Amino acid sequence: MDALESRIGMLWPDAAAFAAGHGLDPLVATKLWENPCWFSFRLNYLALHFNGPVYGYIQERHGLMRPEYVVLYSLSLKDGSTAKAISESSGFPKTTISRAVxxxxxxxxxxxTPDSGDRRSFRLELxxxxxxxxDETxxxxxxxxxxxxxxxxxxERxxxxxxxxxxxxxxxTWPDAVLPGPATV
Amino acid sequence: MDALESRIGMLWPDAAAFAAGHGLDPLVATKLWENPCWFSFRLNYLALHFNGPVYGYIQERHGLMRPEYVVLYSLSLKDGSTAKAISESSGFPKTTISRAVxxxxxxxxxxxTPDSGDRRSFRLELxxxxxxxxDETxxxxxxxxxxxxxxxxxxERxxxxxxxxxxxxxxxTWPDAVLPGPATV
DNA sequence: GGTGTCAAGTTTCATACGGAACTAATTCCC
DNA sequence: GGGAATTAGTTCCGTATGAAACTTGACACC
Known part of the structure; x- marks a missing residue:
């Protein structure tokens, strides 16, 4: 019944023609216009085209891996954050964050500096x-x-x-796992 | 002069108060409401919350790594695509795609099957x-x-x-590298 | 005030990953 | 038509990564 709903992102008639007209790779055009999962593709594609260049630059210019810079950037927004908070807000596993720290x-x-009150956790500060x-980045x-x-x-922005x-x-509010389909029970 | 422009995503007065009111992690709230790079954060955060659960499920249920499933899914949209096209449309390096294939x-x-016409490339088919x-996924x-x-x-959707x-x-039309700032020359 | 459960962070370890170099086919171009 | 430059795909190899197990501290409960 959501057949229509999931076609929200697929309103262009012909991906191949569109690709030709816009200098877009044909497979990208297909993923853009003939893809039931239009949302996740657009999200990932755009994220990719930000992360690649930006983290490439940071790596090259400052010798920092992505998780390292994520920690740095998180602290630049909220100094004194804990490793846990950085891990959860960034999506990197705590082990990776620990190493970066x-x-x-x-x-x-x-x-x-040891957190006063809970000696398991630490305030991290730039x-x-x-x-x-x-600042420079x-x-x-x-x-x-x-x-x-x-x-x-x-x-529009x-x-x-x-x-x-x-x-x-x-x-x-989202569950952190995809429910196994009914056929799986 | 773009000071205003880059504050587009930062129109909520107090991230901490907002976090408390919405059950949001405080650092997430800061990254959401007090972050000059509002776009890339929201993009990555949302992509993450799609990819994690979905690819976790696929991994568990079918034993497929993420690059493997990316190939499969790409072909489900456009059968006969080449490794090159899949690599570029997905952002995985060609070496990773090659292994997945x-x-x-x-x-x-x-x-x-060997591509008729160019014996370097291959049509890939499900x-x-x-x-x-x-289908099942x-x-x-x-x-x-x-x-x-x-x-x-x-x-809104x-x-x-x-x-x-x-x-x-x-x-x-985007350059695939961030220009080094003027101070770098 | 002990005992069991849970949480923050670290260590260990196997491996998926991606850059560099390579092979083979194609195109360019004089 | 033949050599230089490009391109699709693979191989090699060092390493960044993340799951599982562990350590230490907090908290609950009786």
Whole structure:
């Protein structure tokens, strides 16, 4: 009964013709216009085209792996966060974050001070040098976003920001596993 | 001068208060409402909450790694695609796709036939068994998208689909590296 | 105030991953 | 038509990664 609903993203008649007309790879056009899972494809495709260039640049310029920079960036937004919070908000497993934290401490980009009250966890804080790196990196990141969002009008950008925010806000209500289909029982 | 522009996604006054009111992790709220790079965060966060559950399920139920399933799914949309096209449309490096293809051939989920005309490349095609798996997996994938998009009205979903599509269409015009800032020269 | 359960972070270990170099086929172009 | 430059795909190899097990501390419960 949702046959119509799942076709929301598939309103272009002919992916091949569209691809030819827009300099788009034919398979990309198919995934864009003839894909029942239109949402996840667009999400992943766009995320990819942000992450690749940006983390490539950071890696090359500062020698930081992606999880390391994720920690740094998280602290630049909220200094004193714990490894746990960073892990959950970024989606990297806590083991990966733990390693990143150690590496950043060795490089004196962050400091770890025991949390008063709970001796299992630690406040993580940027050093001056760590802050310098996040400051310096913000410009190219913003520039990349600007570039990617350029096709939209300001009103459209605002609309997009709102729609995505609505979804993020709802995330805590989502189950963290896909239910096995009824045939599996 | 774009100070305003980059604050598009940051229109909520107090992330901490918002988090408390919505059962949202405080760091997530900060990344949502006090983050100059609002776009990439929302993109990655949502992609993550699709990929994790869905690929976890596929891995568990069918023993397929993510790149393997990406190949399978790509062929379910456009049978006869080449490894190259799959690599570029999915963002996985060609070496990873190559390995996935080999594994899928061994498991008789796809077949490889030499491309008439260019003997370097191969048409990849689903076997009946491969098709069975993509058919069977589509339901939980659609269900996950439905769940994630549930907070939006049909009109909003349509709007979101359109906005994201506009961006994907523009992707071929994006440089594939972030320019080094002027201070780097 | 012990005992069992849970949570933050670390260590261990097997492996999936992706960059660099390679092979083979194609295209360019003089 | 023949050599240079490109392209599809594979192989090799070092390593970043994440699941499972572990450590240490908090908290519940009686």
């Amino acid at each position: 150690q590496s950043l401490i060795e490089r004196r980009l962050i400091e770890r 050093t001056a040098e760590g802050r310098r790196i996040t 913000l410009t190219p990141m913003l520039e990349r976003e600007r570039l990617m969002l350029a096709p939209l009008s300001p009103a 605002f609309m997009l920001a709102e729609l995505l925010a609505k979804l993020v806000v709802a995330a805590p | 080999q594994s899928l051939i061994e498991r008789r989920l796809i077949e490889r 076997t009946a068994e491969g098709r069975r798996i993509t 589509l339901t939980p994938m659609l269900e996950r998208e439905r769940l994630m998009l549930a907070p939006l009205s049909p009109a 349509f709007m979101l689909a359109e906005l994201l599509a506009k961006l994907v269409v523009a992707a071929p």
